[in-house]
Amino acid sequence: MTRILMICLGNICRSPLAHGIMESKLPEDHFYVDSAGTAAYHIGNAPDRRSIAVAKKYGLDISTQSARQFKVSDFDTFDYIYAMDSSNYDNIISLARNNTDIKKVRLFLDANPSIQNKNMPDPYYGEQDDFEYVYKLVNETCDILAKALNG
Ligand code: 4NP
Numbered sequence: 001m002t003r004i005l006m007i008c009l010g011n012i013c014r015s016p017l018a019h020g021i022m023e024s025k026l027p028e029d030h031f032y033v034d035s036a037g038t039a040a041y042h043i044g045n046a047p048d049r050r051s052i053a054v055a056k057k058y059g060l061d062i063s064t065q066s067a068r069q070f071k072v073s074d075f076d077t078f079d080y081i082y083a084m085d086s087s088n089y090d091n092i093i094s095l096a097r098n099n100t101d102i103k104k105v106r107l108f109l110d111a112n113p114s115i116q117n118k119n120m121p122d123p124y125y126g127e128q129d130d131f132e133y134v135y136k137l138v139n140e141t142c143d144i145l146a147k148a149l150n151g
Contacts, residue, residue: 013047
């Protein structure tokens with residue numbers, strides 16, 4: 001079983017989309033996908049209604065997800081930890097206990113050669129269009145990652 005963790009700040013906008021989209025592209029008997037936030041603001045909350053809406057538009061139900069905060073034991077549980085932006089990346093790296101932990105953490109958009117800016121934009125203070133953009137970029141990048149992981 002390969003375990004993948006998607007990380008953003010609040011675990012209500014970007015990483016729930018990455019979680020749901022990645023899960024939909026990988027066989028569930030070989031992959032476990034989860035998401036978490038670096039911050040504690042939204043623990044226990046469902047994804048943002050705009051993330052739920054854009055996922056639904058593309059046939060994915062993410063409404064039953066519940067936000068949680070990243071914890072150090074996630075380094076033991078997961079094989080790959082993908083941060084949505086460099087701030088999330090730095091926050092997770094600052095919690096790493098050793099080199100094994102550090103090597104598990106990646107900037108999600110580093111997998112996507114077609115995009116220059118490696119920070120997934122935070123749509124929280126944006127409009128539905130911003131969530132649409134995030135959905136498309138997450139989907140494109142998950143396609144690349146899923147192909148690489150599925151070998
Ligand atoms: P996310 O977006 O990190 O993609 O879930 C945010 C959600 C909440 C906040 C910021 C970003 N906030 O400040 O509450």
